[in-house]
Amino acid sequence: MSALFSVVIPAYNEEEVIEESHKRLSAVMEQSGGDYELIFVNDGSADKTPELLREICSRDKHSKMVSFSRNFGHQTAITAGMEYATGEAVIVIDADLQDPPEVILQMIAKWKEGFDVVYGKRLKRKGETAFKKVTARLFYRTLNLLTDVKIPADVGDFRLIDRKVCNALKSLPERNRYVRGLVSWVGFKQTAVEYVREERFAGETKYPLRKMVKFASDGITSFSHKPLKISIYVGGFLSLFSFIYMIVVICQRLFGHSAISGWASSMAVSLFFNGVTLIMLGIIGEYIGRIYDEAKGRPLYIVGETAGFNDDKH
Numbered sequence: 001m002s003a004l005f006s007v008v009i010p011a012y013n014e015e016e017v018i019e020e021s022h023k024r025l026s027a028v029m030e031q032s033g034g035d036y037e038l039i040f041v042n043d044g045s046a047d048k049t050p051e052l053l054r055e056i057c058s059r060d061k062h063s064k065m066v067s068f069s070r071n072f073g074h075q076t077a078i079t080a081g082m083e084y085a086t087g088e089a090v091i092v093i094d095a096d097l098q099d100p101p102e103v104i105l106q107m108i109a110k111w112k113e114g115f116d117v118v119y120g121k122r123l124k125r126k127g128e129t130a131f132k133k134v135t136a137r138l139f140y141r142t143l144n145l146l147t148d149v150k151i152p153a154d155v156g157d158f159r160l161i162d163r164k165v166c167n168a169l170k171s172l173p174e175r176n177r178y179v180r181g182l183v184s185w186v187g188f189k190q191t192a193v194e195y196v197r198e199e200r201f202a203g204e205t206k207y208p209l210r211k212m213v214k215f216a217s218d219g220i221t222s223f224s225h226k227p228l229k230i231s232i233y234v235g236g237f238l239s240l241f242s243f244i245y246m247i248v249v250i251c252q253r254l255f256g257h258s259a260i261s262g263w264a265s266s267m268a269v270s271l272f273f274n275g276v277t278l279i280m281l282g283i284i285g286e287y288i289g290r291i292y293d294e295a296k297g298r299p300l301y302i303v304g305e306t307a308g309f310n311d312d313k314h
């Protein structure tokens with residue numbers, strides 16, 4: 001029998017928090033008034049997370065584990081969880097308890113009012129570095145400037161989606177998954193629940209700068225072609241500028257002033273233009289890389305093991 005609510009919890013090296021999040025999520029879901037399942041997606045953790053999850057699944061019939069063969073990334077883990085979820089409503093929440101599980105009850109109330117997507121909007125972020133806050137703010141603003149799909153700012157992946165939204169997301173074939181953008185893209189009736197983002201319960205962030213940059217570039221390139229158009233604008237502007245300068249140089253030559261002045265200035269111009277060209281090539285390369293990824297058509301993830309399902313894979 002399928003559950004009413006499915007909670008999807010991506011976990012990567014979360015041995016310090018997993019027991020506590022299982023406890024808090026179970027307590028909250030017991031109050032939800034419906035049958036529920038907790039789907040933990042172990043994203044190739046190198047610590048004791050899978051052992052702990054296996055043990056949790058053996059003692060709690062609500063808990064299930066999908067374990068990847070290696071680390072495939074947060075967004076992929078969420079996608080896998082949605083594919084395994086059977087509930088009428090699917091809730092995605094981080095394992096680290098930064099998003100308070102108690103907010104799920106408010107989300108369920110909104111869902112019962114008839115909303116198909118209820119996302120958590122962060123009013124405040126506690127215990128995160130100033131650098132993270134500033135970059136996050138900057139990123140959401142830039143993203144909105146560049147994309148045509150309206151992706152709400154300061155909203156993470158903590159959200160509830162209805163079965164029909166989950167099915168729509170499952171039908172999207174792309175490999176570079178920027179889940180929160182895809183949720184905006186599919187549409188449906190959406191609303192927000194505001195909450196204060198807590199500190200991590202334990203452990204440290206699994207999003208080092210490298211992953212943050214990749215995440216930001218995934219978000220922008222999967223939802224916008226504008227970076228490609230920038231080269232047209234920059235190119236146009238520079239050509240116009242060069243044309244005007246060319247006329248100036250010709251006039252100087254014709255009317256007797258020497259045009260041969262300054263090796264430095266020609267060097268500066270040449271270096272500048274080369275830099276611009278390389279940046280533009282890089283942007284094009286980024287998109288080509290993405291096309292290549294999609295063209296290979298590899299599966300999004302490989303499941304090594306499952307626990308708690310009727311037909312477990314070992």
Ligand code: UDP
Nearest residue numbers: 010011012043073074077094095205206207
């Ligand atoms: N996570 C994951 N795979 C990764 C990185 C992170 O499944 O490669 C999970 C992680 O276990 C957590 C969630 O994604 O449940 C959010 O990660 P984290 O809390 O480290 O990010 P932050 O809150 O600092 O942005």
Ligand code: MG
Nearest residue numbers: 094096098200
């Ligand atoms: Mg976190």
